[in-house]
Amino acid sequence: MKPLTVIMGTKGEYVKMAPVLRELDRQAVPYRLLHTHQHVQTTATITRIFKLREPDMILDPRTEDVTNVTDAARWFLRGSVAAARQAKRYFPHGKGIVLLHGDTPSTLLGLIIARLGGQQVAHIEAGLRSYDLLNPFPEEGVRVITSKFADYLFAPADWEYHNLEQEGLKARKWNTRVNTVYEALQYALERYQQAHADGSHDITTPPDHPYVVAVIHRLETILNQARLKLDIDTVLRVAKQHHVVFIQYKPTMEKLKQYGMLDELMNHPNIEHRSYQDYFSFMNLIANCTYVVCDGGGLQEETYYLDRPCLLLRSTTERIIGLDETALLSKFEPARINYFLANYSQYSRRDRLEDVRPARIIVDAVRGLMAE
Numbered sequence: 001m002k003p004l005t006v007i008m009g010t011k012g013e014y015v016k017m018a019p020v021l022r023e024l025d026r027q028a029v030p031y032r033l034l035h036t037h038q039h040v041q042t043t044a045t046i047t048r049i050f051k052l053r054e055p056d057m058i059l060d061p062r063t064e065d066v067t068n069v070t071d072a073a074r075w076f077l078r079g080s081v082a083a084a085r086q087a088k089r090y091f092p093h094g095k096g097i098v099l100l101h102g103d104t105p106s107t108l109l110g111l112i113i114a115r116l117g118g119q120q121v122a123h124i125e126a127g128l129r130s131y132d133l134l135n136p137f138p139e140e141g142v143r144v145i146t147s148k149f150a151d152y153l154f155a156p157a158d159w160e161y162h163n164l165e166q167e168g169l170k171a172r173k174w175n176t177r178v179n180t181v182y183e184a185l186q187y188a189l190e191r192y193q194q195a196h197a198d199g200s201h202d203i204t205t206p207p208d209h210p211y212v213v214a215v216i217h218r219l220e221t222i223l224n225q226a227r228l229k230l231d232i233d234t235v236l237r238v239a240k241q242h243h244v245v246f247i248q249y250k251p252t253m254e255k256l257k258q259y260g261m262l263d264e265l266m267n268h269p270n271i272e273h274r275s276y277q278d279y280f281s282f283m284n285l286i287a288n289c290t291y292v293v294c295d296g297g298g299l300q301e302e303t304y305y306l307d308r309p310c311l312l313l314r315s316t317t318e319r320i321i322g323l324d325e326t327a328l329l330s331k332f333e334p335a336r337i338n339y340f341l342a343n344y345s346q347y348s349r350r351d352r353l354e355d356v357r358p359a360r361i362i363v364d365a366v367r368g369l370m371a372e
Contacts, residue, residue, distance in 0.1 A: 001370050001371055002095065002096040002097055002120075002369070002370045002371075002372070003030075003031075003032070003091070003093035003094065003096035003097075003370075004024075004029065004030065004031040004032070004096055004097050004098075004099070004366065004370055005031060005032045005033075005034060005090070005091060005096060005097070005098045005099070005114075005119065006020075006021065006031055006032070006033050006034070006098070006099045007034045007036065007098055007099070007100060007106070007109075007110035007113060007114065008033075008034075008035070008036065008100070008101055008106055008107075008110070009035050009036025009037055009038040009039060009043070009059075009104075009106035009109075009110075010036075010038050010039045010043070010102075010104045010106050011039045011042040011043060011046065012102065012104065012298055013101045013102055013104060013106060013107075014039075014042075014043045014046040014047070014050075014052075015046060015050075015181065015184050015279055016101060016102065016124075016125065016179065016180045016181045016184060017099075017101050017124070017180065018046065018050040018052060018180075018184050018187070019180045019183035019184055019187070019358070019359035020099070020124065020180060020359045020362055020363060021033075021050075021052050021053070022050070022051075022052070022187075022359070023359040023360055023362070023363040024363055024366075025053070027363055027367065029363060029366070029367055029370075031099075032056045032057070033053060033054075033055045033056050033057075034055060034056065034057045034058075034059060034090060034110075034113075035055035035057070035058050035059065036059045036060060036079060036106040036109055036110065037058055037059060037060045037061065037062050037075075038065070038066050038072075038075065038104065038105060038106045039065045039066065040062055040063060040064060040065055041064065041065055042065060042276070045278050045279075046278075046279060049191070049202075049278055049279065049280055050184075050187070050279075057090065059079055059082065059090075059109075059113075060075055060078055060079050060082075062075070067250055067251050068251060069219065069223075072105060075105075076105050076108075076109060079109045079112075079113075080109065080112055083109070083112050083113040083116050083117075084116065087112075087113050087116035087117040088116075088117050088118065090113060090117055091117045091118070091119055095118050095119060095120070096119055096120070096370075097119065097120045097121075097122055097151075097152075097366065097369055097370060098110065098113075098114035098117075098119045098120070098121050098122065099122050099124060099366070100114070100121060100122070100123050100124065100146060100150075101123075101124045101125055102124070102125045102142075102143075103125075103128065103139040103140070103142040103143040103146070103318075104139070104142065105138070105142070107123075107142050107146055108138075108142045108145065108146065111145070111146050111149060111150075115149060120151040120152070120369075121146070121149060121150040121151055121152070122150065122151065122152035122153075122154065122366065122369070123146050123147055123150040123152070123153050123154065123171075124154045124180070124362060125154070125155075125156050125160075125179065125180070126143070126146070126147050126150065126153040126154060126155050126160065126164060126173075127147070127153065127155040127156070127159075127160030127161055127162075127163045127164045128143055128156075128160055128163075128297075128318040128319060129143065129144075129160075129163050129318055130316045130317065130318040132316055135220070135315060135316050136218070136220055136297070136314075136316070136318065137220065139318065140318065143318070147164065147167070147169060147171070148169065150169075150171050151171050151172070152171055152172050152173075152174075152365075152369060153169065153171045153172070153173045153174070154173075154174045154176055154361075154362055154365070155173065155174070155175050155176065156176055156177075156178065156179035156180070156358070157175070157176075157177060157178065157179070157321065158175065158177075159320050160175075161173060161175040174361065174362070174365055176356070176358035176361045176362060177354060177356045177358065177361075178353070178354065178356045178358055179301060179321075179358065180358045180359055180362070181298070181301060181302060181305070182305050182353070182356075182358065183357065183358065183359055184279075185283055185302060185305055185306065188279055188280045188283045188284075189280075189283060189284060189287060191280055192280040192281065192283070192284045195280065202278070203278070203280060203281045203284075204274070204277050204278075204281045204285075205281075205284075206245075206284060206285045206288050206289070207243060207245065207272065209243060210242065210243065210290050211242065211243040211244065211245050211272075211289055211290060212238050212242045212243070212244050212245070212289060212290050212291055212292070212293060213244075213245050213247065213285060213286055213289045213291075213292045213293070213294075214235045214238070214244050214245070214246045214247065214292075214293045214294070215247045215249075215292070215293070215294040215295070215296060215299060216228070216231050216232070216235070216249075216252055216294070216295055216313070217247075217249040217251070217252050217295065217296065218295045218296060218314075219251070221295045221313070222251055222252050222255040223255070225259050227332065228255060228256070228259065228261070229259070229261060230313070230332060231295060231313045232256070232261050232265060234293060234311075234313060234337055235265070235271070235293060236264065236265070236268065237341065238293060238341065239268050239270040239271050240270070241341075242270070242290060243270055243272065244268075244270060244271045244272065245272050245274055245285065245289070246265065246271050246272065246273050246274070247274055247275075247276060247277075247282075248273055248274065248275050248276065249276060283302065283306070286299070286302060286303065286306055286308060287306045287308070289308060290309075290344070291308060291309035291310065291311065291344045291347070292308055292309070292310045292311070293310075293311045293313065294310065294311070294312065294313065295312070295313045295314055297312075297314075297317055297318060297319050300312055300317060300319050300321065300322055300323075300327050301319060301321050301322070303322065303326055303327060304321050304322030304325070304326045304327065304349060305353065307326060307348060307349040308326065309326060309327075309340075309344040309345070309347035309348070310322065310326055310327040310328075310347070311327075311328055311330060311337065311340045311341070311344070312327055312328065312329045312330055313330050313332070313337075314329060314330065314331075314332075315331055315332055316329075316331075317329055322349070325347065325348070325349060325350055326347050326348060326349050327347065328340045328347065
């Protein structure tokens with residue numbers, strides 16, 4: 001049987017791969033886990049709350065998350081050099097299969113390591129496309145490159161699967177019909193409710209009155225002063241009508257201070273500031289809010305599954321899930337933002353969710369590939 005290795009290293013990858021890792025453990029499929037350490041602190045929390053195993057190998061020992069461009073460049077360079085020098089030592093059992101997820105620098109680093117180590121590559125959450133290599137950057141490029149060099153592709157739904165078919169990729173393809181984050185959400189909310197019933201102090205509770213959640217954190221946003229100002233001005237507008245829970249990300253707060261935008265946000269009487277919470281608490285916060293204002297594609301997907309209105313403060317998105325149903329893409333156009341703020345209650349999921357277990361589809365397929 002071919003050996004199996006999972007390479008990942010970001011908060012998003014850990015959340016979306018948690019159902020896959022748990023299913024691998026449930027089916028007693030042997031695998032090794034390599035952590036790139038792009039995100040160290042947040043993935044340690046996710047490992048604990050999702051009850052995942054600890055990594056078998058760490059590619060870049062460090063104690064803090066990579067949170068800025070300079071640190072990211074240094075981390076990626078170190079990882080690439082290490083891969084070039086000793087990739088094969090990461091795979092002591094010979095040629096096998098490497099599972100990669102998504103579109104992060106960890107995905108690209110994992111691809112480099114896998115290929116230099118002579119491994120086959122399976123790409124999970126393949127087929128998302130904005131068809132603009134510079135937006136979002138570098139995610140779009142990472143997706144395209146990883147899919148091109150992968151042997152096996154797992155698309156999360158019909159549109160993504162169609163994209164892969166249209167590109168004429170020779171890799172074998174599967175359609176998991178929903179994203180693995182759907183299962184992660186179900187587990188998170190169930191575990192939150194159990195922890196709440198048990199009186200656990202490890203979770204945080206949402207406000208006891210209506211509120212809006214605001215999340216601004218993407219580098220393409222915070223490195224552009226004009227774009228960040230538009231986003232913060234939108235949050236301030238929302239705060240005139242609603243209580244706002246603003247999730248603080250360290251890079252965002254640093255840029256707000258640098259640009260002179262922090263004081264008004266911090267001192268606004270209708271804005272509550274919270275540091276990033278564990279995934280269970282955060283998803284419960286989202287599940288019970290009036291609507292979400294964000295600049296991330298992940299929340300576009302999660303708000304669809306949770307049936308929460310979502311204003312996307314982005315010019316483009318690589319996802320079609322929820323668009324013009326639960327989510328409105330602002331394109332940074334004032335008229336679109338105004339429309340959403342006046343009509344957010346009409347943004348709701350139209351169809352019932354199909355009861356699908358994407359992690360089981362992936363693991364069943366991988367087990368077959370390992371036996372070939």
